[in-house]
Amino acid sequence: MTAGRTGAPNMPNTAExxxxxxxxxxxxxxxxxxxVAEWKELIRASPLTRHMELVAWLKTEHGLGHGHANALxxxxxxxxxxM
Structure with missing residues (x-):
């Protein structure tokens, strides 16, 4: 097991x-x-184009937190x- 890593040996730690x-x-x-693929489809289908407009839309229309919306x-x- 790698030092500082939690979880079972030889198992990927997705957070890391x-x-x-x-x-x-x-x-x-x-x-x-x-x-996540579904969230990406929603973002791409939105008529909004600016980053913070999309973040605000995800927060108000879909109830996402700011960090999650921003990451998506x-x-x-x-x-x-x-692409």
Whole structure:
């Protein structure tokens, strides 16, 4: 087992392996009951284009917390600029 790592040996620790906005994804799925792919589809389908508009929309219309909404928007927009 690696020093400082919790969990079973040889098992991936997703909280450690995910970096940046993606590190929020497991808790987003648990907290709101939807897969991240579904949230990304909603963001892409929205007529809103500005980052903070999308964050505010996710918070007011879908009840997400600020950090979760921000992570989803940031990750989705980053994916879209690299595609």
């Amino acid at each position: 392996s995910a970096k940046g906005p993606a590190s929020y994804f497991p808790s987003i799925e648990r907290a709101y009951g939807r897969p 928007v940031a990750h989705t927009r980053a994916e879209d600029t690299t």
